[in-house]
Amino acid sequence: MIKKLVIFLTLLLVTGCWDYRELNDLAIVGSLSIDIVDDEFVIAAQIMNAKKEGGSGNSSSGSTSTPIVVYKFSANTISNTLRKMTTESPRKLYIGHIAMVLISENAAKIGFKEISDFLLRDHESRKQFKVLIIKDNPVDQALSILDHLETLTIQATLNSLNNASSYYGNVTPIGFDEFIALGFSKGIEGIIPYAILEGDPKEGEKKESTEITIPQAKIILKGLSVFKDDKLIGFLDDNDSIGFNFLMGNLKSAMIPFKCDEKNYATTEIINYKTDMKIEIKNDLPVVKIKVTGEANQAEINCNVDMEVIEGRDFIMNLMNEEIKRLMSNSIDNVKENFGSDIFGFERYLYRHNYKYWKKVEKKWDELFKKIEYEIDVNFMLAKKGSTLDSIKGVNNGE
Amino acid sequence: MSKINKDLKVMVEEIKTKLGNPPDLIVKDLVVSGKKVSILSIESMSDSVIINDFILEYLSFDIKIEKNNNLLEYLYSNIPTNKCVKTEKIDEVIYNLLSGFTIVLVNGYELALSIETKAKINSDIAEAINERTTLGPNDAFTENYQINLGLIRKRLKTSELKISETVVGNKGKSKVAVMYLDDVADKDTAEIIFNRIKNIDIDVIFDPQQIVELISENEKNVFPNCVTTERPDYATSLLLGGRIAIVLENAPYISVVPANVDDFLQHIEDRYNRVISSSVNRTIRFLSIIITLLTPAIYVAMTTYNHESIPSKLLVSFSTQRSGVPFSTIMEALLMIMVFEILKETDARAPNSYSNSLTIVGALVLGEAAVTAGVVSPIMVIVSAITAISGLIVTYIDVVNGIRWWRLIFLIGAASSGFIGIMVVSFLFIANVTSIKSFGTPFMNGIAPMKKGNIWDSIFLSFENKFNRTLQKDMHKPSNKGSENK
Numbered sequence: 001m002i003k004k005l006v007i008f009l010t011l012l013l014v015t016g017c018w019d020y021r022e023l024n025d026l027a028i029v030g031s032l033s034i035d036i037v038d039d040e041f042v043i044a045a046q047i048m049n050a051k052k053e054g055g056s057g058n059s060s061s062g063s064t065s066t067p068i069v070v071y072k073f074s075a076n077t078i079s080n081t082l083r084k085m086t087t088e089s090p091r092k093l094y095i096g097h098i099a100m101v102l103i104s105e106n107a108a109k110i111g112f113k114e115i116s117d118f119l120l121r122d123h124e125s126r127k128q129f130k131v132l133i134i135k136d137n138p139v140d141q142a143l144s145i146l147d148h149l150e151t152l153t154i155q156a157t158l159n160s161l162n163n164a165s166s167y168y169g170n171v172t173p174i175g176f177d178e179f180i181a182l183g184f185s186k187g188i189e190g191i192i193p194y195a196i197l198e199g200d201p202k203e204g205e206k207k208e209s210t211e212i213t214i215p216q217a218k219i220i221l222k223g224l225s226v227f228k229d230d231k232l233i234g235f236l237d238d239n240d241s242i243g244f245n246f247l248m249g250n251l252k253s254a255m256i257p258f259k260c261d262e263k264n265y266a267t268t269e270i271i272n273y274k275t276d277m278k279i280e281i282k283n284d285l286p287v288v289k290i291k292v293t294g295e296a297n298q299a300e301i302n303c304n305v306d307m308e309v310i311e312g313r314d315f316i317m318n319l320m321n322e323e324i325k326r327l328m329s330n331s332i333d334n335v336k337e338n339f340g341s342d343i344f345g346f347e348r349y350l351y352r353h354n355y356k357y358w359k360k361v362e363k364k365w366d367e368l369f370k371k372i373e374y375e376i377d378v379n380f381m382l383a384k385k386g387s388t389l390d391s392i393k394g395v396n397n398g399e
Numbered sequence: 400m401s402k403i404n405k406d407l408k409v410m411v412e413e414i415k416t417k418l419g420n421p422p423d424l425i426v427k428d429l430v431v432s433g434k435k436v437s438i439l440s441i442e443s444m445s446d447s448v449i450i451n452d453f454i455l456e457y458l459s460f461d462i463k464i465e466k467n468n469n470l471l472e473y474l475y476s477n478i479p480t481n482k483c484v485k486t487e488k489i490d491e492v493i494y495n496l497l498s499g500f501t502i503v504l505v506n507g508y509e510l511a512l513s514i515e516t517k518a519k520i521n522s523d524i525a526e527a528i529n530e531r532t533t534l535g536p537n538d539a540f541t542e543n544y545q546i547n548l549g550l551i552r553k554r555l556k557t558s559e560l561k562i563s564e565t566v567v568g569n570k571g572k573s574k575v576a577v578m579y580l581d582d583v584a585d586k587d588t589a590e591i592i593f594n595r596i597k598n599i600d601i602d603v604i605f606d607p608q609q610i611v612e613l614i615s616e617n618e619k620n621v622f623p624n625c626v627t628t629e630r631p632d633y634a635t636s637l638l639l640g641g642r643i644a645i646v647l648e649n650a651p652y653i654s655v656v657p658a659n660v661d662d663f664l665q666h667i668e669d670r671y672n673r674v675i676s677s678s679v680n681r682t683i684r685f686l687s688i689i690i691t692l693l694t695p696a697i698y699v700a701m702t703t704y705n706h707e708s709i710p711s712k713l714l715v716s717f718s719t720q721r722s723g724v725p726f727s728t729i730m731e732a733l734l735m736i737m738v739f740e741i742l743k744e745t746d747a748r749a750p751n752s753y754s755n756s757l758t759i760v761g762a763l764v765l766g767e768a769a770v771t772a773g774v775v776s777p778i779m780v781i782v783s784a785i786t787a788i789s790g791l792i793v794t795y796i797d798v799v800n801g802i803r804w805w806r807l808i809f810l811i812g813a814a815s816s817g818f819i820g821i822m823v824v825s826f827l828f829i830a831n832v833t834s835i836k837s838f839g840t841p842f843m844n845g846i847a848p849m850k851k852g853n854i855w856d857s858i859f860l861s862f863e864n865k866f867n868r869t870l871q872k873d874m875h876k877p878s879n880k881g882s883e884n885k
Contacts, residue, residue, distance in 0.1 A: 019817070022728060023702045024721040028714055050718035096707040097714055126707070152715075 024050070027091035030068070031154035033139040034115050035104035037074070041115075043081040044072040044140035045093060046154055066207050067151040070144045078118040095122070100130045100154050100161075101176065104139035108192070108225070108232035112183060116230075119176060127177040130158060133194035133225045135235065141201035145217045146210050157219050161193060169254035170223045170241040183230050187348030189341040190227040191244070194235055195219045228341040236334065243331030246324065247290060247344060249275045256296075258323035260303035260316065264393065267300040268320050271383060279349050281357055288346060288374040290328065295383040296320060304394035313382045321378040328376050342369050401489050407435050407506035414439065414502075417493055419581070422564035423548060424496075427455070432462045434470055435506040443545040444499035444552055446518040453479050454501055454514060471508045478503075482515035497556045518549070530630050530794055534671040539629040544574055544648040550631035551578065551646075555638065563593050567610065567647075571603035574648040575610065583641040588838055592643055592656065607647040607654035615656075615838065621801035624837035625654040626662045633667040643838075657837035659844050661857045663798045664688070669860055678859045685858055687789035692802060694789075695732045696809035696821050698782045703728050704817025720776040729814040731775050735783035736810075738764070740803070743787075 028048045035042040047069045071088050075081040085093055107115060119125060134142045143153070150156035164171050171193035174182075183190030197219060203209050204217025223241035226234045236244060245251040253270055260266040273294025279286050298307070298316065306312040335343060347365050350358040361368055404410045411426055418424060423442040428435065436458065440450055457478055475483055484500075486492050492511050496502050499517035524546065527539040540547045548562065559581045567575045577593045579586075595614035604610060611625040625645075628634055629652050634644055637655045645654045664684055669677040701708050702717055709717065724731065742761045749757060766784075769775045786806070793799055805828055812820030835842035844850075845857060855861075 020703050021706070022721070023706070023714070023718045024724070026706065026718065028711075028718060030711070048715045048718075050715050051722055094706060097711045099711060124707070155712075 021092070021094075025091055026094040027069075027089050028097055029093050029095045030098065030152050031100050031102065031143060032095070032098060033102040033104070033134075033143045034078070034107050035139045036107040036110050036114065040074045040076060041078050041081050042072065042074040042140065043078060043085075044070055044143050045082070045085060045095075046070050046143045046152075047089070047093070048152055066146060068146070068153060070140070072140050078115065079122070095125045098125055098129045099158050100132060102132050102134050102139050102142055103192075105133060105135050105194075105232065107139075108133050108227075110231070112179070112227075112230035116180060120180065127180075128175045130161060130173050131176050131179055131192050132157065132161070133192050133232065134219075135194050135196045135222070135225075137197040137201065141217075142195070142197055142219055145197075145201060145204035145219065146207065148210050148215060157195070160219075160221060164221050165250070166252045167254075169245050169251045170238045171221045172224065172245055172248075172250045183227055185348075187342070187351050188345035189229070189343045191224045191343050192227065192232075193221060194223065194225040195221045226335065226339045226341050226343055228339065233341060234339050236331070239327055240331040240334050243327035243329075244335070244343065246273075246292070247275060247277075247328050247331065255299060256320055256323055256327075258319050260301065260305060260319055264302040265300075266298075266303060266305075266316060266319070266391075268316070268380075268382075269297040269299040270380075271295045271297055273380070277344075277349065279346060279354070281354065282373075286346070286350065286357075286361075286368065286372060288332075288372060290374065290376045292324065292328075292376070292378045292380075294380050296380045297384045298382060298386045301391040302393045303391060305391065307385050307389050307391075313385075317380055317382050321380055324378045324380070325376045328378075329374070332374055336370050336372060340366060340370050346372065402487055403489060403492070403504075403509045403511055405507055405509055407437055407504055410504055411437050411439070413489065414493065414496070417489070417558050418496075419558070419561040421562045422576070423545065423562070429455075429458055431458050431474075431505075432470055437504045439496060439502040439504070440516060441496055441499065441552070443549040444497065444518055445501055445516040446499075449516040450501055454503070454516070471505050471510055471512065474503065474505070475512055478512070478514065480514045480516075484513045486511050486513055493558050494556060497552060497558070524550070527630050530628060530633070530667075532666075532668040532671065534668060536630075536632045538631060540631060540634075540651050540653055542649050542651050544576075544646065547631075547646050547653065548576060548578075551635055551638070551644070554631060554635040555580070560638075561589075563589075565593065565597045567596060567599050568601060568603050573604055575604075575607075576646040578638065578644040578646060580638050580641070583639065584643055585641065585839075588657075589643050592645070592838070596645070604647065606650050607645045607652060610645055610647065611654050611656060620831075620835050621804045622832065622835060622842065623795065623797035623801070624658050624835070624842070625656045626658050627652050627654045627795070627797075630667060636667060636670065637662070657840040658842065659837070659840065660832070660842055661845060663793055663795050664857065666794075670865060674860050674862050674865055677865075681858050681860065684792055687792040688802065691786050691790035691792075692806055693809060693821070694782055694786045695736060695806065696813035696824075698779075699728050699732055699810060700813040700817040700821055703814070708818075717776075717778055720778045723773050724776050725774070728779075729810070731779050732782070732810060735775060735779055736786070736806075739783055739787045 028050065029045045030048050031046040033044040033046075049065060049067050049069055051065065071085045073081045073084045073088075075084055082093055082095070101119070103115070120127065145153055147153045147156035150159065161171060161173050165173055172191070174190075174192050179190050179192060182188055197217065199215065199217035201217045204215070206216075209216040222235070223238050224236045224244060225232055226236060242251070242254060246254075251270065251273075255267050255269055257265050257267045271294070273292055276291040278289045278291075280289060281287070296317075301307070301316070305315060307316075332344070335341065342365070346369065347358070350361070401413075404413065415424065415426075421441070423444075425438075425440050425442050427438040429438065430436065438450070438454065438458075462473070471485075475485060484495070486495065487510060492502055492513065495513040499515075500513040501516040503512040503514060505512075523543075524538045524541055526537050531537075538550065540550060552560065557580075560578065561581050562576050562578050564574055564576045566572050575596055577589060577596065579589045592614060596610060599610065599613050601613065608623075608625065608627050615624050626637060626642075628637075634653055634655060638644055642655045642657065645656065647653070665681060666684075669681060672680070702721070706714060721728070726734065742757065746754060746757050746761075766780055770777045770780060790799055790802060790806075793802075805824075808827070809821060809824050812824035814820070816823075833841070833843050833847040841848060
């Protein structure tokens with residue numbers, strides 16, 4: 001019995017054996033940024049500051065140091081660079097909780113093949129973290145900016161990405177695993193949302209910058225970036241991104257503004273919709289047929305349209321249908337003419353639904369895609385008119 | 400329905416056999432006016448003062464009646480009592496007897512007189528202190544052996560209730576009764592238990608749990624193999640489920656064997672409350688057991704091995720709270736659990752007048768000061784508090800202490816290899832609890848070996864099951880008769 005007890009008590013003391021790490025020995029990495037300069041990786045890591053300030057357990061109130069710390073190092077491989085950071089950091093870097101990885105435009109142009117291996121291979125990191133391309137500016141600057149509303153900058157960017165995707169529609173959050181699945185699979189090309197840095201990043205790093213009401217530096221989500229294979233080849237603007245998301249069914253809700261007379265605008269809000277894509281073969285050439293049906297709310301109207309009668313509502317809906325059609329066709333035209341990258345997955349559709357034809361055109365798909373024909377049919381219904389009937393501006397101007 | 404026999408001796412014998420010759424049945428033979436008269440009463444249910452002062456004293460008068468007169472009629476109209484009933488059927492006689500009436504049988508008559516002599520066994524019965532309920536009866540067993548028997552008799556006025564009595568203790572010589580319901584309980588088990596009790600060789604015995612420990616064979620287990628209760632209603636409902644009760648003289652608790660895991664997860668009040676509310680209460684109790692077993696272990700595993708299982712924001716919060724704490728997480732956990740156990744033990748042993756100061760010191764030292772001083776992290780205080788509170792949801796101290804052992808083993812598992820350690824200990828735990836046998840019946844009966852519907856019933860009470868006696872009956876019959884483990 002005493003022997004057993006001794007063994008039990010010894011077990012308590014050998015807690016240091018395998019994979020054992022106390023929480024306060026870890027530096028929790030919230031985000032990484034990856035850049036490639038002169039054939040060397042430049043990695044910056046945003047670390048959540050988990051130091052207890054003063055007597056209270058809450059780090060944000062009355063704290064004297066910033067809520068995040070950024071370490072920046074460069075080396076030949078990503079894993080080596082991360083280990084190199086221990087020469088500066090008092091704690092071991094723990095990348096199991098990375099929420100987002102920022103990738104510089106330059107690195108993305110060189111290609112994801114260069115940077116993916118470590119992130120996929122490492123057992124500690126999750127593969128579902130979101131990826132974001134930072135255009136123009138050095139990517140590590142984006143990591144260093146402090147946010148007003150969220151303690152952790154990366155959380156702010158992540159929330160913004162999710163909200164913009166849900167309510168505005170110009171971006172779609174793409175997880176690392178999703179991108180690897182898209183970018184390296186046949187028949188469809190990858191997309192990643194991109195952002196730019198506005199303001200003065202040097203000011204945004206300072207703690208005082210959060211004491212001014214107007215953010216000194218900010219990350220702004222601009223739209224989607226287009227990939228061909230694993231390489232970045234271009235960027236879509238707001239409207240093309242919305243058109244793309246519409247077509248792919250990624251959009252959850254969006255505002256569609258359009259002109260309802262010479263100079264005034266009206267806006268409708270998409271509530272729900274369904275996109276059906278079909279590819280038919282005519283004269284041995286593929287014709288994409290897209291059909292969109294759904295419901296919309298009248299959000300804003302500034303023209304003299306009588307919303308009480310069915311003609312008025314039809315008039316607005318027709319204009320809106322046209323506008324959505326325009327967004328989509330612009331997006332397709334732009335992608336096929338400027339980038340030639342099949343981000344819509346037309347080839348995958350053919351592969352799945354018309355294998356014989358796909359087999360025939362497999363080799364020359366890139367050329368075929370640049371000339372692909374399409375027909376778009378948009379049919380929305382006005383579900384709600386809003387709380388008023390006629391437009392205040394429209395009616396008063398009309399009289 | 401059998402009627403009363405004219406022959407007095409046959410009649411008395413019949414009543415005795417019907418009742419299973421209980422130790423508390425008193426038979427007194429007299430001769431009144433030349434005729435044989437027997438007086439029967441149950442000692443635990445009737446008031447001996449009334450019987451002595453009125454019935455016996457009256458009958459000992461020299462009653463003179465004329466030859467033609469009917470002695471039974473004469474007694475019926477003349478005996479000094481407030482309630483006297485003539486009964487014809489034996490079953491009625493037995494019912495009256497068990498309700499505390501005194502039966503007067505006269506040789507040669509097919510009638511019996513039932514005279515009310517109920518003892519006031521409610522008079523000095525205290526309220527149940529340790530097993531409180533808001534609904535339902537609130538009386539508790541007392542140190543008086545006869546009253547304890549009476550409290551159960553009061554609820555089971557049936558001749559099926561069998562009591563066998565013996566004396567335990569070479570010097571103490573305490574009476575011990577083994578009670579069971581003849582039609583539901585397993586008679587073999589009852590007999591084995593009774594024989595083992597008879598063979599106990601000890602000087603003095605104070606608590607029925609000691610008896611159970613002396614006669615059972617799994618004394619190495621941390622979980623109890625008997626239910627010890629102070630509530631007669633609970634004891635009665637267990638008897639109805641085919642259990643065997645052990646009543647000891649001078650002990651305010653009685654033990655019921657065999658024990659089942661359900662007995663500790665359920666509460667007698669579940670049967671008084673609405674079915675839906677009872678199910679919620681049972682679910683909470685079940686969850687609490689899991690919480691109190693696993694919370695410290697899971698916390699240690701998550702914060703020292705499996706960081707990826709904590710949501711990011713919580714991880715930062717944990718990390719912030721941990722910073723500056725000098726001990727490792729496992730030491731911190733052991734420290735807090737230890738302090739709580741000390742506090743609990745002190746509180747249980749200290750006189751009532753000290754409990755206030757204990758509370759203040761406990762709250763301040765455990766909660767506020769330890770955190771402010773940076774000795775433990777606030778989250779550890781929360782973890783140990785949740786563990787402690789959920790641990791006390793079970794009222795049986797033996798179960799609470801059994802869970803305490805396993806909590807420690809889980810903690811060691813977690814500290815040595817994280818969630819894998821918890822998994823390994825889980826296997827050990829399940830293997831252990833499923834292999835316990837209490838007097839031939841598996842401790843986890845209903846769950847392992849599984850019986851259809853019983854798992855559901857042990858957490859969610861349905862209206863049918865709430866009043867279903869056969870379900871319990873099936874449940875507690877030993878699965879393998881004559882097993883060596885009995």
